[in-house]
Amino acid sequence: MLVLALTLLLIAVAYFLVATLVDLHPLNNVRSAKRSEQLTEVAVNAPIMTLPAVLLALAAAIPLPALGYVGGTLELLIAVHGIVLWWMPYLTGVAVPWATAGTGATWSELHARTYADTLIVLPRIGDRPRPNVEHMILHALFLAAAACTFIATGTL
Template structure:
């Protein structure tokens, strides 16, 4: 279970980096994101996404299950943040305060410029921004990583 958890955590980090930095349109729309936005997104999110793998690996190596549980908790918090960022605006019409931190635009504006032309599989709810397939796949990887991390720590 440890190997699976580590693989899922690192796969989600790799997927995040590719989707943030490499143009694979129409799955993402990196071409319409400013380089500064990409750098900020990687600088803020990548360390948080890698830390569960470090904690889980240390917990296993040192035989300290608490580190594994901390890893699972951090992975769960990271995916919860992503789910709130994407699903609250879509389902409830509420944007989280950190959605566009440092960009100077609203979530609706940022979404329209960088995500609205990507693959969407969910039906429209009025004019609310929809989660795109790219982020739905990332969130699925992260949920699986959180579940397996807790199982590996147990």
């Protein structure tokens, strides 16, 4: 289970990096982002997303299971953050305050400008922004990695 958890944690980071830096249209919106925006997103998020794998590896090597639980909790918080950011506006019509930090736009405006042309399979609910497939995959990876991290830590 440890190998599976570490693999999922690292696949989630790799997927994030590829989806942020490589044009995979219509899966992602890399075309509409400036390279500086992409690099900032990677510089801010990749270290945080990598930390759960580091903590789990340390938990197994030392052994100190508490580090694995901290890693699993961090991965779960990352998942919850993404799910709230993307799914709350879709399901409730209410966007979180940090959704558009520094853009001067609403989440609906930002979504229409940057994500509307990406692959989206969910049905419309009025004019609410819908999570795209790129982020649905990422959120599923985060949740699976978090669950496997907790399970693997319990077996250390």
